[in-house]
Amino acid sequence: MPSLVDPVPGGRPGDLARAHALAHELSAQGVRAIVLAYVDTAGICRVKTVPWQRLQQAVAWGVGMSPVFDTFLADDTVVRTDVLGSPDGDLRLYPDLDRLVVLAAQPGWAWAPVDRITQEGDRHPGCSRTFLRRTVAEAEDRLGLAFKAGVEIEWALGRAAAPADEFAPATQGPAYGAARQIELSDYAADLLAALDAQQVQVAQFHPEYAPGQFELSTEALDPVAAADQSVLVRQTVRAVSQRHGLRASFSPAVTERGVGNGGHLHLSVWRDGVNLHAGGDGRYGMTAEAESFVAGILTHLPALLAVTAPSPASYLRLRPSRWAGAFTAWGHEAREAGVRVITGTTGHQSQEANLEVKPVDLAANPYLALGAVIAAGLDGLTSAAPLPEEVVDDPARLIPDEAVARGVRRLPTSLVQAVDAFREDKVVCAALGPVLADAVVAVREGETAAVAGHDEAGVAAAYRWKY
Template identity: 75%
Template sequence: MTTLADPVPGGRPGDVERATALSGELSGQGVHGVVLAYVDTAGVGRVKTVPTAKLASAAAWGVGMSPVFDTFLANDAIVSTDVLGSPDGDLRLYPDLDRLAVLAAQPGWAWAPVDRITQEGEPHPACGRTVLRRIVAEAAERHGVTFRAAVEIEWAVGRGDAPDGAFVPAVSGPAYGATRQVEFGDCAADLLAALAAQGVEVDQFHPEYAAGQFEISVGALDPVAAADRSVLVRQTIRAVARRHGLRVSFAPAVVAQGVGNGGHLHLSAWRDGTNLHAGGTGRYGMTADAESFTAGILARLPALTAVTAPSPASHLRLKPSQWAGVFTAWGRETRETALRVVTGTAGVRERAANLEVKPVDLAANPYLALACVIAAGLDGMASRAPLPEETTGDPARFGPADAAARGVRRLPTSLAESVEAFRADQVLRTALGPVLADAVIAVRQGEIEAVAGLDDDQVAAAYRWKY
């Protein structure tokens, strides 16, 4: 479960007592420090840590961190908005004790995601985790809808001794190949063991398409917990790989050419314990609400890419006919459309049916990505938006006239295009709030300027080890 209440100075009811008890338990397990983790606007994981003995103090009064990190770029340069980017001020990081995990691959450490509040005790308007929790709560209150979500994780495994930041695949077997699984088998077994010890439910793990690439799929949780889990799984993958002398990259494009790393979102809406994506009278068992939810996301995909594919390197990945989902189209089990309707196998559809959003990568802040996708879907549901005709096969085959007639459009081909679409989208900007929406725009503009004049190979290299 996930703590639903915002933090307050002095601690939520029972948190200080619970943290005190946890501190003793953790010390008894040889845990010396707790990683307090969040993700910034650029999608980079940031942390502070406290000794285990200070966990109760963190639960009561938080841990200080500057709000300037909301406008950090991936290269650690700083941009600004009218309210963010100054060296002034302080925030308090409050750990969610419900999500605390002992890190199996980092002996001596535990981990917890944080919410950020001001020194005056108010929710920080640029805290993506808080924004996502608010959107999920409002969906339940206004629409009677809850969600289950999961983030797929793809990454490339490189040799740790590669020179000068280069990527040299650590395995050489073919895509989805048994050879690659054997080459990575010892590390993979340690990874699965570590995730199991941390309570992470793994559904699948396999070699992927690109050189040195693997993918892991995890069980669905509520959206906030799903975003937390995405951050924790990546922390674990990095730690396990390092113990094997390997280096991993979650960047959208580890190299400029070929298939990149995705971070596809899987999402299902539920009401009164019933999955709205199964058992309905609409297409493939969708209810009317599920169709409209899908239509709402479909309509806002160009603007959504500013949040779901937020790096200049993202657009090296977003290419037609590479399963990245770069067209405004949907289809049942169609891996080239931006939205893939997953019905599940007969016998489990009531719990397995969901919607996959494909133009998402792991440069995205998962809290912001889920918040915006849910907001777009809820807007479609509220307006009873009609879901257009399904697309089968590869949308790249359509000529301009046929594509226009079907409403199939190419998603933005540059981060600048995505930013302009986001700037014009009132629904997404309102969902994030003005402070966070302006930070998204400022950070994206900063990333654009940071790579001005670079060719594709240089862009890939610039972001290769940032994520």
């Protein structure tokens, strides 16, 4: 479990001795260097690496990295805000030793997520991992709440031998079909073995709907660990895929057609070890606080899309009747609603009951996505917001007057619309803080400009191998 406190220049008590011992353990296991990983505003994982001999130094004083990456686009173009985007300045990357792991599919390497602080030892206001950690810690301190979270991982496998800019599906088997699992059985077994060696507890793995597509779900963890695990799983999928002559894309729309890759968030709220989504007097066993938490997410869902569906390619996926959750609606096991309420199996609801937030894809920075969704839910919880009427079946089937009467709205259909909603949402912007909120707006506007004039095929191609 990652620490909920900030790094300290010079190291917290015991950190240096622990780093020294870990470094020598890594060396004995054949590790030559450690990947220090974070995710930028555009949803791209950026890294620096240090030899194992420098781990203690990194834990004590961090590793330098420019703050300019907070305003990088997915194509590495740089945009600017009033604070970020300059070539000047420096930050320090501090590895979280609690999450350090030897990479099973990359011999000679270990991996750790980082927090970013200033050279003066202050929180960097653009650090998304710090933002999520702060959001979780404040909910615990102020409200006595804790969370369990998970990020679904969907990806499309292409053949690496295909032309670099093309996607040639690695399997021909039908959706969810045994043929697809059999065709890539060795690949799947190696992937699961690598994740097991890295102590990632996989809950499910199966062929998905789109050509060459697979999905993997992991155990629920605290939100910071869940976001870390999402990044680690994708690192592992890429490495194993490459070893098998395959290429993995987590893009929301690998092609302009089809359902695309999602990254649905699963989330539950807990107090004193009790799941607030089970055993209550509300609908489907939810407590009043859980219902209000859902109401908060629904209220802010249009603005949240600037964080959870942050790419122009996201809106090729986020369409009605594709199980993408394109409406401000909720329902019990409703896969077309923006929020799906999951009760779990009879007798196990107290552990399994949770929410699935559907309009999320893997272009999203998982730290930003979880932090923003939690902040939106907490706004509803603390204001005792009423949960509207449940919607069953496909919200797209509602006649317009009925949809309006029931508060069911189509979510933004473009990144431009999502950014407009984000700007107007004072709760979500305040949760991120002005520096991070401005970076979100600048990067999203930059992405929109980068593909201006592209048709849908061009948008899909522009982001096919970025995520």
